[in-house]
Amino acid sequence: MxxxxxxxxxxxxxxxxxxxxxxxxxxxxxxxxxxxxxxxDSVAINKLxxxxxxxVVVWIWLxxxxxGDIESYAKIIEPKITM
Numbered sequence: 001m002x003x004x005x006x007x008x009x010x011x012x013x014x015x016x017x018x019x020x021x022x023x024x025x026x027x028x029x030x031x032x033x034x035x036x037x038x039x040x041d042s043v044a045i046n047k048l049x050x051x052x053x054x055x056v057v058v059w060i061w062l063x064x065x066x067x068g069d070i071e072s073y074a075k076i077i078e079p080k081i082t083m
Contacts, residue, residue, distance in 0.1 A: 004059045018052040
């Protein structure tokens with residue numbers, strides 16, 4: 001499990017960073033975290049979940065784990081983002 005959190009100077013910058021990341025992925029679903037969110041779980045043992053809430057973008061990676069629940073980590077991080 002690995003995660004990165006980036007705080008941008010505006011929502012616009014954060015939205016652009018999120019959009020760049022999403023367009024670089026080939027297969028995505030859209031769980032309901034933050035203002036924008038996508039997950040790539042096209043490889044059974046590797047998952048990537050990225051979401052934007054306000055001016056914050058969060059990346060969560062789960063690697064080499066078929067049964068890991070990446071969304072439980074998003075549920076922990078999302079409410080901690082406050083303006």
